[in-house]
Amino acid sequence: MRISRSIIICLIVVGFSLTAQSKAPLGESEIKGSKKIEFINRSLRKASDDIIQENTETGKKLAETLAKENSATVDGVKIQRILPGADGKLGADILIISESQSFDHINSIARILASYIEKSFQYKVGNAETLAQYILYYNATHRKDAKFFGKKYTSGVMEVTSPDKLGIDTVYKNWPGKTQIIIPIEGNILKDNGKDVTTDELEKDVNRTVKDKEKDPATKQKMEDEAKKMDKLQTDKIKDEKKVLQDKKDEVSKEGKDLQDKKEALKKQEAEAVASLNELKKDPVKNKAEIEKKTEEVKKIEQEKKQTDEKSQAVEAKKEELNKKEEQLAKKEEARTGTTTSSDGAKKDDTVQKVEAKVEELKTELAQTKEELKKKEEQSDNVVNNKILFMKFIKYDTDGHYSNELWAIDPAKDDALFKSPYNNICSKEFKEIANQGVLVLGYDGEKVETRKHKLVLLDPDKLGVKKTSESADIFWRTPMINREDKIYVIEKVKDKYHVSRFKSDLTFEKRTEEPVEENSELTFFGDKIYVTGKPKEGDKTTIKVFKKEDLSLLKTIAP
Known part of the structure; x- marks a missing residue:
């Protein structure tokens, strides 16, 4: 159909419905001054249910295929993904319309975009439609503007696009084979696929264009109404992402704790295996077969330790990424508190400036803390006060x-060697207690049957006795768990055993009223402590769950 017989539809975004072909949401791409943005469509006919379904399915299938590959093509519409660059510039999902595909109305393309965004990036239907409108407006505004896209997007985007096809034209006959719609994307750890539409870029650019260049009063008003939808989308997105962020932080924290517990268990296994191996080596001829077996066991433990360390590093990297995301959300939330969608170009008020100054201060403190942790990580666990303990x-x-x-x-x-003057140590391991010293398990008495065991805190410099838990009789095979400046052990009280808690200076704090098995493992999860007993042969295994705050019994689990 000739253009002279086409109907020019002015941009009326607030009234834009993806179920109707009669209302075009967007307008002319190369907008300058007061020129209106207008779309020329082939037809004004209302979209049939079949067309709506077809458009929706196209967007959905594109999303499903792109989740597995770097590009997808459905019914003459192609999506190609270029990830954000190392240069910090934006990546893009590029929607390309082939020469063989034609659409009667811009709403068909909007429906495909909305369906694709909903499926790919987990947006609600209404929000996906709003983003589709912004994307089309954005691409119509910057039609063939390679300079604009080149400044903001990574080089990979420019390599796969053509300057004469960038964006979308305002005339329907120029869509087939001449359209490359740019959907700005960025990394987002909170999304299922780790990617997200860069909503900030769309909102800022489109709102500024409407504010500065749109002179038609009716269109301007309707676009400002549409901007309110985007503002709500952005505000709700921050709230939703904060919830998801907290859930992911909890998951990562639990994973980190589980790995730390596993590392401690492996360290204990290795120490026991090495000690056993050393005993066997005292008679290498007699114990040849056992030595080989035990040596293999030690190797397996070392391999498992290595794998656990690698997993721990991955968890720490994820924690770092989540912390960065948390900072970004905090800044976005504070920035939106004092601004509106029509004031992008306004200066930041005093409140925002103070918040940003505080954020910078916290970032500096965080950097210092990370540097201290990095120095700590460069040393082994047995390095205390710059001395190697064994x-x-x-x-x-x-x-x-x-x-x-x-x-x-x-x-x-010069690697001077010296021994702790305290000789009555029965534990196979020691624990560094921050700002206090080195914790070991000691004993009083020569005869094993009458020995009384106690926690002993050694000075970190000379390894002399600093303080002991004199009044407590600690189980001689107790785990010594140092968490949140508290020390948890198994204590013997009147021939029964209890979980006891001490402050970091060995001041007694609390013990469970309910007794536990003497050989028990302690597992910390949230505000609970799970105590798994190791019963004697023939007895049942029980898991007692205590409240961490006051060590009161919550329940008993019998597998």
Whole structure:
């Protein structure tokens, strides 16, 4: 049909319905000054249910295919994804209309975009329609503007597009084979596919164009009404993402704790395996087969430790990414609090400036903390106060009781070697207690049967005794768990065993009223402590769940 017989539809976004062909939402691309944005469509006929369904299915199928590959083509419409660049510029999903495909009305393209956005980026139907309108307006405004896109988008986008096809034309006959609609995308860890529409870019650019260049009063008013929808979309998006962010942080935190517990368990297994191997090596001829078996066991533990460390690094990277996202959301939320959709060009008010100054201050503190943690990570767990600590096995007494010595190497003094003056150490491991010293399990008494065991805090410099838990009788095979400046152990009280909590300076704080198995494992999850007993042969395994705050019993689980 000739253009002279076509009907020119002015942009009326607020009244734009994706179920009707009679209302075109957008307008002329190369807008300058007061020129109106207008679309010329082939037909004014209302879209049939079949056409609406066809458009919706096209967008959905494009999204489903692109989730598996870097490009997708459905019924003459292609989507190609270019990821954001290392240069910090935007990536893009590029919608291309082939020469063989033609549409009677801009609403068909809008429906495809809306369906694609809804499926790909998990937006609600209404919000996806709003974004589709903004994307079409954005692309019509910057039709063939390679300079504009080149400044904002990564080089990969420019390499796969043609300057004479960029954006979308206002005349229907120029859509087939001449359309490359740019959908700005960015990374978003909160989305299922890790990608998202860059809604900030669309909102800022389109609203500014309407504010500065749209001179038609009716169109301007209707576009400002549409901008209110975008403003609500953006505000709701921040709220929703904050909820998702917290859920993901909780998941990552749990994963990190589980990995840390596993690392501690592997460390314990390795120490026991190495100790056993050393015992076997005292008679290498007699124990040859056992030595080979135990050596293989140690290797497997080392391999598992390596894999666990790699997983821990991945978790830390994810934590870092979530923290960055949290900072971004905080800044966006504060910025939107004092602004409206029509004031993009206005200066930031004092409140926003103060908030940003505070954010910068916190970022500086965070950087300093990270630097300290990095230095800590560069050292092994057995480095305390810049000295390398290690346990030296002295003798095996009986029934699993050991006597050990704690030694230290001082790298700053030409690897000088010295021993802790405290000799009654029975634990195979030690724990660094922040701002306090080195924690070990010690004992009083020569005979194993009458020994009383206690927590012993050693000075981090000379390894001399700083303080002990004199009044407590600690189970000699207790785990020593240091969490949130508290120390959790198994304590013996009147021939029964309880979970007890001490402050970091070994001041007694609380113990469970309900007794537990002497050989128990402690698992921390949220505000609970799960105590898994290791019963004697023939007895049932029980898991007692305590409230972390006051160590009161919540329930008992019997698998």
